[in-house]
Amino acid sequence: MNGELFKTNTLVIRRDTEEPEITSRADVWALGITTIELADGQPPFAEMHPTRAMFQIVRNPPPTLLRATNWSQQINDFVSECLEKNVENRPMMVEMIEHPFLTELFDNDEEMQADIRELLVFCRDSPPIYKKPEIFVDRGYIKRFDGKPERMYPEDLAAIENPTEEMILESLRNRMELGGSYSFIGDVLLSLNSNDLQTDFDEEFHSKYKFKSRSQNSPHIFSVADIAYQDMLHHKEPQHIVFSGESFSGKSTNVRLLINHLCYLGAGNRGATARVENSIEVIQMLVNAGTPINNESTRCVMQYFLTFGQTGKLSGAVFNMYMLEKLRVSTTDMNQHNFHIFYYFYDFMNSETLLKEYHLRNDRGYRYLRIPAEAQPTKLKYHRDDPIGNVEHYKRFESILQDLDFNHKQLETLRKVLAAILNIGNIRFRPSGKYAEVENTEMVTRIAELLRLDESILVIPISLW
The missing domain is CATH 3.40.850.10 (Kinesin motor domain)
Structure with missing residues (x-):
């Protein structure tokens, strides 16, 4: 048979203890994994990264045959006993040798020999099967057959023993370099x-x-x-x-x-x-x-x-x-932009030449828009500085509302409310005794028309405001 047929990518974990009883029971576990590989053609978790495979073994029930019902009860029981996770309950190798799966063989082995010969002929005539080289895990490092050892970094920071700030930062930094923006801390997900x-x-x-x-x-x-x-x-x-x-x-x-x-x-x-x-x-x-x-x-x-x-x-x-x-609407801080919807709305109305219908000017000179006289250099692309993009955003905004069953009347009401808010920002006041009065009353007239309110009723709360 071609030697390449038996090259596997089985995960091999080195034993760090030489205590005979422990090593024997570790060999029993390895025997169970090998049995699964012989039956299924590949070991459990073969497609997983070795680090993740180790977590799977620790956190989940022991592996089983892929299609257990296709095999005899004896081999299923043999695998189950080999893969007992509690090492104290796992049988010794001398006990496994006496398992019925190994002892109750055919009295007449001619049939078995014929099957093996048939398999040998099949394997000889089949093309070589390429499999990845073996991977070893040894004291926190992954070692591939012909590669350099690679350090393993935990995906769950809660798994770090005796953690220090330096250890956590090193783990996060190295995970970031390897493309891992997320890390778990127990049940908490940390995103960088x-x-x-x-x-x-x-x-x-x-x-x-x-x-x-x-x-x-x-x-x-x-x-x-x-x-x-x-x-x-x-x-x-x-x-x-x-x-x-x-x-x-x-x-x-x-x-x-x-x-x-x-x-x-x-x-x-x-x-x-x-x-x-x-x-x-x-x-x-x-x-x-x-x-x-x-x-x-x-x-x-x-x-x-x-x-x-x-x-x-x-x-x-x-x-x-x-x-x-809410303070964001009326603040005078030019570094704090207003809500996106105001820029979307105004620039869309301007592009559609609808500003006059909503009592708006076409110079973007509204206080609530907070457009600076000269554009300030910035690394960020703000919506305030992107009139063309704002037009498309508002089209998208109304399109979604229509899909959500907003009718034309409701969309028109929304437009008028947005226009009224922009006009409110341009009301000017002057002192009048103990109170203030509106200086540019035409703005109140426009707002009253947009909101369909009585101007005389509207001007009083605005003056007190």
């Missing part, structure tokens, strides 16, 4: 450089995180979504996921990814997933604004309720906003 993450994933990548145990894949926000989804279906209880971090830390990015994966897991109700994801896009247009360090800063606390049916299909969503930063 989230705004540089890939945001579009194909179905194949989503399927890797569908109904899987956490240790089967590298840390990812999809893993958190999948665990919550499974727990919801299994325990029939609401699941809660909290996102926390500094500004520009990527909370919104990870929320979108998490909901995107939950929509994938709960797909089935026609149109439900698209409506949920589109609703979130509209909400972010309304509550996001530019700051000196973040062009897409969410200026409120968002709470998302996703609802699923008995079969796990997504049925709808409820969105709550808390602590909306």
Whole structure:
């Protein structure tokens, strides 16, 4: 037989102890793994990274034959006894030699010899099978057959023994260099450089995180979504996921990814997933604004309720906003941009020559837009400085609202409210005794027309305001 036939990529773990009883029982475990490899053609977890395979062995039940029902009860029992995880309960090698799987062989071995000869002929005539070289794991390093040892870095920082700040930082730094932006800390997922993450994933990548145990894949926000989804279906209880971090830390990015994966897991109700994801896009247009360090800063606390049916299909969503930063509308700080929707709306109306219909000028000179006289150099591309892009954003905004069953009258009302707010920012006051009075009363007239209010009733609260 060609020698290449028996080259495997079996994970071999070096024994660091020479105690006879322990080494014997470790050999029993290796015997069970070898039996599975002979039966299935490959060892358990053959397609996994060695680090992840080790976590699988520790955290999950012992491996079994891939199709146990295709094999005799004796070989299944033999594998089960060899792969007893509790080393004290695992048999010694001298005991396994007496197992019926090995002792109860055919009295007449001619049939077995004929089968072996047939297999030998088949293997001789078959093309060589290429398999990856062996991989060894030794004291925290991975050693491939002809490569240099590579250091293994834990995916779960809680698994580090006697952790220090230096050890944790080194582990995170090296995982980042290897492309790992996510790390677990027990049940907590830590995300670094989230705004540089890939945001579009194909179905194949989503399927890797569908109904899987956490240790089967590298840390990812999809893993958190999948665990919550499974727990919801299994325990029939609401699941809660909290996102926390500094500004520009990527909370919104990870929320979108998490909901995107939950929509994938709960797909089935026609149109439900698209409506949920589109609703979130509209909400972010309304509550996001530019700051000196973040062009897409969410200026409120968002709470998302996703609802699923008995079969796990997504049925709808409820969105709550808390602590909306209302001061952002009227602040005079030129470094703090207003909510995106105001720039989208104004630039769209300007492109469609509809400004006069909403009592707006065409010079972008509105206080609430806070357009500087001269553009300031910045590394960020703000919506305030992108009139062409804003036009497309507002088209998208109204298109989504129409898909969400907003009618023409409701969209027109929304336009007039936005125009009224911009006009309110340009009201000027002058002192009048103990109070102030409106200097440019024509602005109040415009606002009253937009909101369909009595001008005399409107001017009093504005003056007191």
